[in-house]
Amino acid sequence: MNAAGLDVLLKYFPRSFVETLSKKLGINQLYPTQVEAIKSGVLDGRDIVLSAPTASGKTLVAELAMLKTLIAGGKALYMAPLRALASEKFEEFSSFFGVFGYRTAISTGDFDSDDPWLEKYDVIVTTNEKADSLLRHKARWFDKITLLVVDEIHLIGSDKRGATLEVFLTRTKLMPRRPQLLGLSATIGNLEELAEWLQAKPVRVDWRPVPLKEGVYYNGEIFYSDGSSTTLDDHGTPLYDLAYDTLENEGQILVFSPTRRSAVSDAKKLSAITVKFLKPQEFRVIREHVSRLKSVYTDKVTLELLELLSKGVAFHHAGLGLEARSAVEKLFREHLIKAVIATPTLAAGVNLPARRVVITDYRRFNVELGYYEKIPVMEYKQMAGRAGRPRYDKEGEAVLIARSLQELEFLLNEYINARPEKLQSQLASEPVLRSHILSIIATSENVRSYSTLGRFLTSTFYLHQNKDYFFVIERARSILEKLVSSGFLEVEGEKLLPTQLGVRVAELYIDPETATQGLNFFKSREKASTLAYLYMISATPDAQTVHVRRGDEEWLEEKLKVMKEELGFEPPEDDIEYEFFLQVFKTALLLEDWINEVPEDVIVERYDVGPGDIYSLTLTAQWIAFALSEIAKLSGYDVHAVNLGVLSKRIEHGVKEELLELVSLKGIGRVRARNLFNFGYKSLIDLAVAKEEELSRVPGIGKMLAKSIKKQLSSREEGEVDEEQPELGEPGPLDFYLSS
Known part of the structure; x- marks a missing residue:
């Protein structure tokens, strides 16, 4: 298939729009993916499900379809599986549609709102869970949606998140005025079956802008699916051989490692190689990023990353904070760092291509079941699809590593030459x-x-x-x-x-069992300690919990001896239940440290988590606390309602109760709030009467933030309301963040 000119678009768009695509947006031709989608009727209002490789032009298909619906006076909703991906698309769409005079918004947080402010926007970007939440809240603008774009639609088969997407799509299917549907994916094994259910046309395109070669490395050679092979120089280990070969040819390498620990370990090993390929000017730019991140993070995990960045390599997993992950992605996209070793979360989220993708292991340890299991073919194909950088590489390579001849044959048959599994509904559990x-x-x-x-x-x-x-x-x-x-x-x-x-x-977007557990808790006691509330929150089905390491049991049991009365009940005697109890108890202790302002780097070390884990855990716990405070209020448990409402705010900001007023200001987090408090500014009234120059002398405040504080306080006095607050960032409450 060959690329085509833009003339085909004149049937659907004014000539001025087509010229804008070319002159302002630099789009001068249509890829075969876009031509095939147009032929299939996507611009004529037809529902289609498009399966095409990564970087083959699916996003432009969506943009053209959205542009067509906007010209007709409609509104478009774009659904992404992760907040990181939603943020990426928001930035991209803001530029694309802004050129034509249309406005883009993003909403990924606050599951207890219908976000009426979104009615003013033409393109709305959300996560799947937020879209479902908006439907539950009967957002009044929802019936104005004329085009629904579902990115990564294959996640309908995901065990944790697929049912939400399935129910949402079922509801939209049954609407009296159902919007046009455009589903997008790189890999769908049973495309025809999914499209038939959606009453859509299946469109499969195999073309890639950068051809992909798939192979298996064994004993110094890569054996490709077409029967050819290539020999690599021996540098000691398979990963070293593959990395040297890639970097010597001015490529970049993306390595998928099965666990966080192995990702960090592999990054350290490869740093001895990548540092040799780092140019002086590249090193200087990286150092600027490292210096900035050192002012944000002081925890062991991030400092370990920053040391590796200076050697041209990085690890990437869900335990890293948002800014650290964003820096890794930016430096890799700009070809400044040479290698990224990631857990498979990256394959499902951010667009980060490399010349060569290496999958070090076809197995993954299942923490819940306690054994290693094979990764699905679909997951392998998702990772392999990252190989090949458009405009930089003539071809991309995806390589699995075999440790024996038998494994070589197994990998060729079961992964390289295999078709992705059929998507299966997860609704029946x-x-x-x-x-x-x-x-x-x-x-x-x-x-x-x-x-x-x-x-x-x-x-x-x-x-x-x-x-x-x-x-x-x-x-x-x-x-x-x-x-x-x-x-x-x-x-x-x-x-x-x-x-x-x-x-x-x-409406609160919680499991009914979470509400039931909360009600049982309220009935059983008139009042509770903070730790008891935190344990109750952490034990609900919606909560995220931390893993109990080998060796944790001893110190957790010591803690329990002095906190049993505070907790309010005896631990279970059953071994399996006791294991879960310790997991929940450890999570409750982490949350208690967080709200008592224990420094983040101490929490990271004490609980063996990363900054990203803390963010995810606390965001989910904050939402559960808020939801249960609402349930308590509705059910007449006023004391619990008040206590959980305050606790929700404390979890959100990670502070003691005395700082809640101060952290209500934008730009004032737990550290700055404590500094203000220690300098005598204990309330908003104290800040209102303070002089700007006095505030600027408080550590962490400075002139710009002092000015912002005074402006915010002035706006509050005048009754100004900021309705439009598009949210960017990490996965939100119950957004089922994909963690490694």
Whole structure:
């Protein structure tokens, strides 16, 4: 397939728009992917699911489809699986659509809002969970959406997050005025089946701007899928051989390592090689980034990264803070660092191509099950798809490493020459179904009876695939009985009626079981200690917990001896339950340290986590605390409602209660707030009467921030409201952050 000119677009867009694409945006031709999508009717309003390799032009297909709907007076919603990817697309779309006079917004946080301010925007970027939340809150602008773009649509098969996307797409399918659908993915094994369910046209394109060669390294040679091979110089280890060969030919290497520990270890090993290929000017630019990051982070994990950056290599995983990860991605895209060793989270998120991609192991350790398991072919294909930098490489290479002849043959057959697995619906598991059944009944006027619920479930991808109607209906009936007994639903004959409590649980985007556990906690005690609240939050199904390391048990049990009374109950005797108890207890202790202003670097060391883990853990815990405070308020448990409301704010900011006023100001975090407090500025009134130059002398404040503080306080006095607050950053509450 060959690229085509822009003339085909004149059928759909004014000539001035086509000229703008060329002159201002530098788009002078259409890739085969875009030509095929246009031929398939994407610009004629037809629903399509497009499967095409990474970097083959899927984003421009989406942009053209969105531009077409905007010209017609519509509104476009773009859904991404991760906040990092949503942020990337927001930046890209702001530039693209801004040229044509259209406005782009992003909303990825606050799951208890319908975000009315989004009505003013033409293109809205969200995560899948936020889009589902907006639908639950019946956002009034939602029926104005005329185009729905679902990026990485293959994640409908994800065990943790797929059901949310499936239910959302089922709801949009059943809308009286359903929007046009454009699904995008690099790898879908059963494209036709997914498209048939969505009543869309399947479009598969195999063309890549940079051809991809896939192979397996064994004993000094790479054996490719086409039968050819190449011999590499011996530098001691397979990874060294592959890295030297890549860097000597002025390429970059992206290595996928199965665990965080192995990623860091591999990065340290490769630093001896990458430093040799670092030019003086590249080193100077990297040092500037390192100096800036040292002013932000002081923890062991990030300092280890910064040392490696100066040698032209980096590791990348979910434990790193946002700024550190962003710096790694920026330096690699600008070809300043030579190698990145990442956990597979990177394959699902940020666009970071390299000439050669190396997958060091086809297995991954499953922490929950306690053994190594094979990675799916689809996951391998996602990682392999990162190989080849458009405009820089004539071809890209993806290489697996074999340790024996038998493994060489296995990898060639089971990964290199294999097709991705079929996507399978994940809706049938009870915890998943329980949450979505409540949300469907509570927030959809059209599903309020056994028969309408049955019709909805019949329309899901699960029943399209399995035809197992009676199994799902029986499971649904069992779930309905539990929802009724928990007080979330009422039954009147054939009717299913949500209670006020049930509606609120659905709006708050929490598992009904989380609400039930909270209510049981409130009933069992009139008051509770902070630690008891934190333990209760950490034990809910929605919570994230930290791993208990070998050796943790001893110090955790010592802690428990002095905190048992504060906790308020005896630990379980059952071994399996006790293991979970320690995990939850350790998480509660981490959160307690956080809200008592223990420095982040101390928490990182004490609990064996990274800054990114702390962010993710606290954001989720903050949301659960807020949600349960709302449940307590609605249920008449006023003391618990107040305590959890305050605790939610403390978790959000990582401060003692005395600092909550100060951290309500933009730019004032836990460290600056404590500095202000220690200098005598203990309230907003103290700040309001203070002189700007006095504030600027407080450590960490300075002239610019002092000016900002005074301006914010002045605006509050005048009653100004900032409605539009597009949020950028990391995954939000219950956004099921993909961590390694």
